[in-house]
Amino acid sequence: MVREYAIMAEGLGKRYPNGVWGARNVNLTAGYGEVVVLLGPNGAGKTTTVGMLTTLLKPSKGSALVAGHDVVKEYVEVRKRVALCPQDVSIDANWTPLEAVVGYLMLRGFSRGEATEKAKYWLEVLGLWDVRHRLARTLSGGQRKRVAVAMILASNTPILFLDEPSVGLDVEGKYKVWRALRGFVREGRCVVMTTHDMREAQLVADRVIMIHKGITVVSGTPEELMRAIPHRFKVIVKGSVDGLDARKIVRLGDRVVIYAQNREEALSIAGSVTAGSVTIDEVDLEDVYLEVVSGRGG
Amino acid sequence: MRKSFRMVWGMTYLASRWIVRQPIWLVQSVAITVGFFVLLYVWGGRAGVSNFVVGAVIAGMWGVGINLVGQDIGWYRLMKLYDMFVVTEMRPVHFILGVFLSSMIFEASTLAAYLPIALAFGAVRELVAALLVGVAELTLATFLGLVVAMRVSAATNVSSVTNTLSSILQVLPPVFYPAYLLPGVIKYAVMVVPTAAAAELARQLSGVGASVPLLVPLLSLCAWVITAFLAANKVVKWGMM
Numbered sequence: 114m115v116r117e118y119a120i121m122a123e124g125l126g127k128r129y130p131n132g133v134w135g136a137r138n139v140n141l142t143a144g145y146g147e148v149v150v151l152l153g154p155n156g157a158g159k160t161t162t163v164g165m166l167t168t169l170l171k172p173s174k175g176s177a178l179v180a181g182h183d184v185v186k187e188y189v190e191v192r193k194r195v196a197l198c199p200q201d202v203s204i205d206a207n208w209t210p211l212e213a214v215v216g217y218l219m220l221r222g223f224s225r226g227e228a229t230e231k232a233k234y235w236l237e238v239l240g241l242w243d244v245r246h247r248l249a250r251t252l253s254g255g256q257r258k259r260v261a262v263a264m265i266l267a268s269n270t271p272i273l274f275l276d277e278p279s280v281g282l283d284v285e286g287k288y289k290v291w292r293a294l295r296g297f298v299r300e301g302r303c304v305v306m307t308t309h310d311m312r313e314a315q316l317v318a319d320r321v322i323m324i325h326k327g328i329t330v331v332s333g334t335p336e337e338l339m340r341a342i343p344h345r346f347k348v349i350v351k352g353s354v355d356g357l358d359a360r361k362i363v364r365l366g367d368r369v370v371i372y373a374q375n376r377e378e379a380l381s382i383a384g385s386v387t388a389g390s391v392t393i394d395e396v397d398l399e400d401v402y403l404e405v406v407s408g409r410g411g
Numbered sequence: 412m413r414k415s416f417r418m419v420w421g422m423t424y425l426a427s428r429w430i431v432r433q434p435i436w437l438v439q440s441v442a443i444t445v446g447f448f449v450l451l452y453v454w455g456g457r458a459g460v461s462n463f464v465v466g467a468v469i470a471g472m473w474g475v476g477i478n479l480v481g482q483d484i485g486w487y488r489l490m491k492l493y494d495m496f497v498v499t500e501m502r503p504v505h506f507i508l509g510v511f512l513s514s515m516i517f518e519a520s521t522l523a524a525y526l527p528i529a530l531a532f533g534a535v536r537e538l539v540a541a542l543l544v545g546v547a548e549l550t551l552a553t554f555l556g557l558v559v560a561m562r563v564s565a566a567t568n569v570s571s572v573t574n575t576l577s578s579i580l581q582v583l584p585p586v587f588y589p590a591y592l593l594p595g596v597i598k599y600a601v602m603v604v605p606t607a608a609a610a611e612l613a614r615q616l617s618g619v620g621a622s623v624p625l626l627v628p629l630l631s632l633c634a635w636v637i638t639a640f641l642a643a644n645k646v647v648k649w650g651m652m
Contacts, residue, residue: 167498171651188651189500197498199491207429216428219421220509221499222414248432264495274498 119145119272119303120166124175126327127161135161137327139175143303145271147319148294151307152398154406158327159307160200163274166305167197180272196265200276200307203257206250210241210260213249217264228267235267238293240286255286262290266297273297275306279313291317311399321398323405330405338401344372346379347396352389363403372396418501422509426483430516437520444471444524447587460532461619466587467525468541469548469610471518476552477559478577479514480507484560485569497650506649511553540617541610547632548609554639561646586610590622602627605635 120143127135136158143149151159164170166179168188177184180194204213211232218228236242239259249257258281265273275294279287294304294317308314314321315335322332331338344361348371361372373379376393383391430436444467451459451466487493496506529538556573563569580586584607590598601607602623608631615621615628 167650169494169497169650169652185651192498192650193500195498197495199494202491202495205425205428205486205490205492207432208425212425212428216421216425217495219424220418220496220501220505221421222417224417261495268499 117145118178119143120149120177120179120305122162122166122175122177125162125165125172125177126174127158127165127170128173134173134327135170136165136324138329139165139324139327140329141322141332143272143305143320145303146298146301148298148304148306148317149320149322150314150318151305151322151324152309152311152314152402153307153324155309157324159324160276161327162324163197163276163305163307167195167274168192169197194270195272195274196268196270198261198265198273198275198278200280202261204249204260204264206248208249209246210236210249210252210256210263211245213260214264214267218267221268231267231269232263235263235293238266238289238296239263240289255282258282259286259290262293266293270302272303272305275304277307277309279308279310287313311397311402315398323402325406331401335398338398339396342396342401342404343374344396344400345375346373347371347394347400348373348379348382348386349392349394350386350389351391352386372400414500415505418505419509419512422496422501422506423512426510426513427516430513437517440517440521441524444521448525448528451587457532460528461534461537461617462587462589462614464525464529464534464537465541465610465613465617465619467521468538468545469606469613470581470586471521472545472549473552473581473606473609474577475514475518476511476549476554477556477580478573479517479556480510480553481556481560481573482570483510483514484557485563485566485573488560488569489566503647503649507553507557537613537617537619541613544609544613544616544632547636548605551605551632551636551639554636554643557643558639558646561648580604580606584610585622589614589620591620593622598622599627602631605632608632608635 120141122139122141125139126137129135139158139162151162153159161170165172166177166184168184168191171185179191182190184191214232214236215225215228218231219225233242236245239262241256241259241263244252244256249260262275262278278290282290298304318335320332320334321338323330350369350371352367363370371382373382379393383393447467448463451463455462484493487496529535559572560569563572584601584604585593586606590601590607590611593601602611608628611622611628612632615625
């Protein structure tokens, strides 16, 4: 249940010193009690947006309130209320998971005792308690990433930002992180994360915001976004198909994806395929993404 | 106040892990200190020990400030931990002080090596004077280390710059030897080098001898501290870039 906005950004843009706009016009809201996923192709402006909302970057235009505080004028207040897991973050090879979380919490002002207690809880949640005394250099890449996630989850801030948190995680690791994030927002907190993984967005997000070329192009729940495109189903044909030029199709070498407006149409298309195998699926966020990006020259 | 202390301690705790895990660095640091002592004692006897004590303190403070603090910050930038730290309640002063205190483990280990030497050879005045001047030296070196760590765009290159600056300014100028050994005007010119100015000041304060008027190294060191502070203040960015 969303109570109030944790984040409100309007017309947010960032121009770097080299003249390149990292983000041009980002509009977004995020509420307490929800996971908001920023989706977009490489260079879309997702990381720049996170940078502005976490006060790492100063916006060149627009405005944003995070936890009710202006990200430029009240950045000190914002920093007290947010925690960031940056893209490609790597914990020090000489830290153990326990030391990483305890040290991070101490530098956020927790006492050693409180920090240790919280570290124990979150390392257990993320499946790292058994390796708490092992040096990071002996952990897998996925385990190290989970340590970074544990650090910010344990910080107890009402808003978390995670920039591509699941990159480098195996399936089990991803599910541990997703479970932890969903549990976190159930306590009335807010999570904003970026990802390229449509399945991750579909599974974890309460709302998805697609950014393309630095501009927010569409936002809504995954279900709303999927209803917004004109097709409900897709037929995946392994083999070549002729005579479908009038339809929305995507050719993938020796495979073809044919979009259909309803199940009957999908079955009809499948029935007309004489060679190769056929699969019928409902459309998902990936199809929304392709529709949005291709519709804007992506 | 208590929260500030925890922030500094948290940073010190994290930044000291690598030293705790790799104590062999301390052995290296102590071995170099003892090596310089032997070298100077063999060639210079008691006067050599005086120059060793001054040189060891000044060079050590310089190395800790410019090398370790700069390198640590360079590493944190590289690993993106710097971004993680910025997005907290921590202020730059907590961060820098935390990293700085962790680096003091090195200074403490070398102190453990040269303190007994100073006591055994009656060079306590030199030690006290060098430690006093060393505080200013350390401050300025830390500021310069910060400047390098923030200005070098490729974080992987920070160590190569700070290592070079550290080594050259420890060994080449009159730090382990008195400036009066240099000919004519050179002993004045060399006072623009911060480590040389600091060592000269320490020698004069401890009564070992003077190579140039006291005001020369004093002004040089003050100018360096102010310049380094202003430069650090300008380039150190704590988010909001």
